Amino acid sequence: MGFFAYAIRRVALMVLVLLGVTAITFVLTHVVPVNPVLAYVGDHAPQSVVVAVEKQMGLNLPLPEQYAVYLWNLVHGNLGTSIANQQPVSYDLGLYLPATLELSTAALLVVIVVGMATGVVSALYRNTWIDQIARLFALGGVSLPVFFTALVFLGVFYVLLGWLPGPGQLGPYTVAPPHITGMVVVDALLSGDWSTLGDALRHLVLPAVVLGWASTGVVARMVRSSLLEVLGADYVRTARAKGLAERTVVLRHALRNALIPTLTVVGLSYGSLLQGAVLTETIFAWPGIGRFATASVTDLDVPAVLGVTLVAAIIYSFVNLIVDLLYAGVDPRISYG
Amino acid sequence: MIRPEDAVAEISAAAVDAAGPRRRGKALRLLLRNPMALSGLGIIGLFILVAILAPVLETYNPTAVNPLVALAPPSPQHWFGTDDVGLDVFSRTIAAARIDLFAAFVVVGAASITGSFLGILSGWLGGWWDEIFMRVTDMFLAFPALILAMAISAVLSPNLLNALLAISVTFWPIYARLARAQVLVVKQLEYVEAARSLAAPTARILLLHVVPNAFTPMLVQATLDMGNVLLTAAGLSFIGFGAQPPTPEWGLMVAQGQQYLMQQWWIATFPAAAIFLLVMGFNQLGDALRDYLDPRVRGR
Numbered sequence: 001m002g003f004f005a006y007a008i009r010r011v012a013l014m015v016l017v018l019l020g021v022t023a024i025t026f027v028l029t030h031v032v033p034v035n036p037v038l039a040y041v042g043d044h045a046p047q048s049v050v051v052a053v054e055k056q057m058g059l060n061l062p063l064p065e066q067y068a069v070y071l072w073n074l075v076h077g078n079l080g081t082s083i084a085n086q087q088p089v090s091y092d093l094g095l096y097l098p099a100t101l102e103l104s105t106a107a108l109l110v111v112i113v114v115g116m117a118t119g120v121v122s123a124l125y126r127n128t129w130i131d132q133i134a135r136l137f138a139l140g141g142v143s144l145p146v147f148f149t150a151l152v153f154l155g156v157f158y159v160l161l162g163w164l165p166g167p168g169q170l171g172p173y174t175v176a177p178p179h180i181t182g183m184v185v186v187d188a189l190l191s192g193d194w195s196t197l198g199d200a201l202r203h204l205v206l207p208a209v210v211l212g213w214a215s216t217g218v219v220a221r222m223v224r225s226s227l228l229e230v231l232g233a234d235y236v237r238t239a240r241a242k243g244l245a246e247r248t249v250v251l252r253h254a255l256r257n258a259l260i261p262t263l264t265v266v267g268l269s270y271g272s273l274l275q276g277a278v279l280t281e282t283i284f285a286w287p288g289i290g291r292f293a294t295a296s297v298t299d300l301d302v303p304a305v306l307g308v309t310l311v312a313a314i315i316y317s318f319v320n321l322i323v324d325l326l327y328a329g330v331d332p333r334i335s336y337g
Numbered sequence: 338m339i340r341p342e343d344a345v346a347e348i349s350a351a352a353v354d355a356a357g358p359r360r361r362g363k364a365l366r367l368l369l370r371n372p373m374a375l376s377g378l379g380i381i382g383l384f385i386l387v388a389i390l391a392p393v394l395e396t397y398n399p400t401a402v403n404p405l406v407a408l409a410p411p412s413p414q415h416w417f418g419t420d421d422v423g424l425d426v427f428s429r430t431i432a433a434a435r436i437d438l439f440a441a442f443v444v445v446g447a448a449s450i451t452g453s454f455l456g457i458l459s460g461w462l463g464g465w466w467d468e469i470f471m472r473v474t475d476m477f478l479a480f481p482a483l484i485l486a487m488a489i490s491a492v493l494s495p496n497l498l499n500a501l502l503a504i505s506v507t508f509w510p511i512y513a514r515l516a517r518a519q520v521l522v523v524k525q526l527e528y529v530e531a532a533r534s535l536a537a538p539t540a541r542i543l544l545l546h547v548v549p550n551a552f553t554p555m556l557v558q559a560t561l562d563m564g565n566v567l568l569t570a571a572g573l574s575f576i577g578f579g580a581q582p583p584t585p586e587w588g589l590m591v592a593q594g595q596q597y598l599m600q601q602w603w604i605a606t607f608p609a610a611a612i613f614l615l616v617m618g619f620n621q622l623g624d625a626l627r628d629y630l631d632p633r634v635r636g637r
Contacts (some may be wrong), residue, residue, distance in 0.1 A: 013472075013475070016472055017472065017475045017476050017479055018479070020472065020473065020475070020476030020479075021476055021479050021480070023476075024476060024477070024480075025488070028488055028489065028492050031492050031493070032492050033492075033493070033494070139617060139620055139621065139624075140613075140617070142564075142616075142620060143564065143613050143616040143617035143620055144609075144612075144613050144616075145568055145571050145572065145575075145588070145591070145609060145612050145613065145616075146568075146572070147571075147572060147575050147588075147591065147592075148591055148605065148609035148612070148613075151591075151595055151598050151605065152598070155598050155599050159599055160599075217620075221624070225628075271481045271482075272481070274481045274484065275481040275482060275483035275484060275569075275572075278483055278484065278487070278572075278576075279483075279572055279575065279576070282576065283595075293484065293487060294487075294576050296491070297487050297490065297491045297576065297577075297578060298576070298577060300491055301491075302491055302492060305487060305488050305491045306488055308484065308488075309480065309484050309485060309487075309488040312480065312481055312484045313479040313480045313481075313484075316479055316480070316481060317479050320479075
């Protein structure tokens with residue numbers, strides 16, 4: 001079948017899944033117990049007004065048609081209007097999305113680096129006290145509620161020790177860099193604004209570490225078990241028999257093959273990062289879609305919440321698409337026919 | 338055609354199946370000597386005990402406000418201190434154990450039973466139905482759990498029961514896939530083919546072969562999910578969309594104590610420690626179960 005045929009099929013699958021995702025969010029818009037028309041015109045409006053508004057909102061159409069209208073709007077980037085600030089939801093999301101992407105990418109780096117290091121160390125020194133400590137560290141990250149970790153880290157490293165700055169993406173006296181991507185670190189880098197870059201990075205450290213720690217355990221566990229499995233394989237015995245240093249054996253031969261299942265887990269952990277971002281952003285006053293979601297849920301701003309839900313599902317689907325394609329490209333054992 | 342992401346689940350499922358019942362029994366006995374498993378079981382057992390005995394162990398009424406002793410540090414009178422309205426943190430923490438454990442069991446129970454039923458059905462029917470069902474699970478799995486739960490909670494009214502419903506909706510697809518993977522493996526086994534050619538009733542085949550083999554990976558998943566559900570439920574309550582005051586619930590208690598974290602640290606720390614310990618217990622048990630019941634890992 002070949003890789004490209006698989007890729008096309010996989011992308012088609014993603015489109016189908018996203019269609020289903022929109023169906024689910026559409027159902028949610030209609031499950032709201034409050035009648036949106038009455039919420040708009042009030043309980044005492046005359047019937048003629050109610051009927052007219054219903055027609056204007058498109059609510060007198062049969063459901064499948066309403067769904068078609070919904071899809072049409074989505075494709076044109078219309079995610080509805082936020083109840084809280086009367087702005088288009090897509091406008092708000094565009095404003096806040098870059099900050100979340102920045103945070104979750106930084107956290108992903110933490111997950112990959114720390115997770116792999118922990119997993120490799122665990123596998124190499126398996127069943128020794130080093131292994132136990134590494135596993136405890138990973139277990140701790142996965143078991144601690146991320147909102148508490150965020151509060152504690154903020155309290156210790158900012159309030160008590162003053163080593164790192166407090167909530168927010170930038171300090172109160174730092175001027176934001178010119179808007180190129182919307183991601184403050186990237187924009188500062190691109191415009192050569194080194195002091196802003198430093199400030200942005202210092203603000204990024206704490207939330208990224210908190211968010212990343214929560215997912216390192218899953219990756220560490222996978223790296224450890226797949227590395228252990230690989231280290232028992234024939235070609236590893238051959239490499240050792242050839243007299244290669246243990247380090248070369250592990251890093252050059254074993255690790256590369258152990259990375260394949262790890263890739264899948266890293267992709268899956270992006271979903272945890274998106275969830276964790278909701279809580280982390282709220283506590284660190286990080287201006288991302290996670291904090292926007294929390295504020296919208298508190299305001300019962302349904303269009304905004306569903307907008308975030310949809311975007312989160314889309315991002316996650318894309319990440320998994322990339323992981324699947326990478327996985328298929330990298331693993332020579334998978335065949336497609 | 339096997340998709341890469343199905344391969345992992347199905348290889349594990351097949352490997353476990355190949356282990357057979359006698360090896361599984363031996364594995365379980367070995368498991369009970371594993372310190373991680375014992376630690377996990379011990380922690381879980383302790384929490385269950387505390388939850389059951391909560392009304393007896395409480396030193397104060399968990400909802401009895403007493404402003405005179407507000408913000409008191411841990412002392413012989415109030416073992417975990419009091420919060421900003423004088424509620425006893427110890428009594429609330431153990432009362433919350435009931436609610437949180439109950440919530441986790443209900444969600445995981447509902448999700449696993451519904452999910453596995455649908456998964457077995459889908460795997461057995463095969464063909465187009467199976468393909469369509471797999472796409473449906475993909476759709477639900479595309480949503481990060483907390484975010485979908487938030488959306489459902491925003492649409493329905495914010496209370497614990499709706500939160501549990503919302504969380505169940507996000508957790509069922511995994512069980513459907515695990516159950517389905519088992520059915521696919523079993524369908525191909527020769528003795529099942531033989532049984533079917535002899536017109537053995539479907540239900541008998543399912544009960545005798547699919548369910549026992551599916552049980553193991555699902556037990557691992559359920560154990561690990563208990564921790565995840567607890568964290569998700571606590572997270573929802575933290576942002577105000579799970580349990581409502583004055584219900585004692587760990588996530589809610591952390592939210593109520595967050596502004597006092599630097600001075601009156603006990604208000605948020607004890608409930609958070611409870612969450613941490615219990616989730617860690619489930620993770621330890623789940624990890625140990627997974628290690629012992631997957632023969633590929635056991636072979637070292």
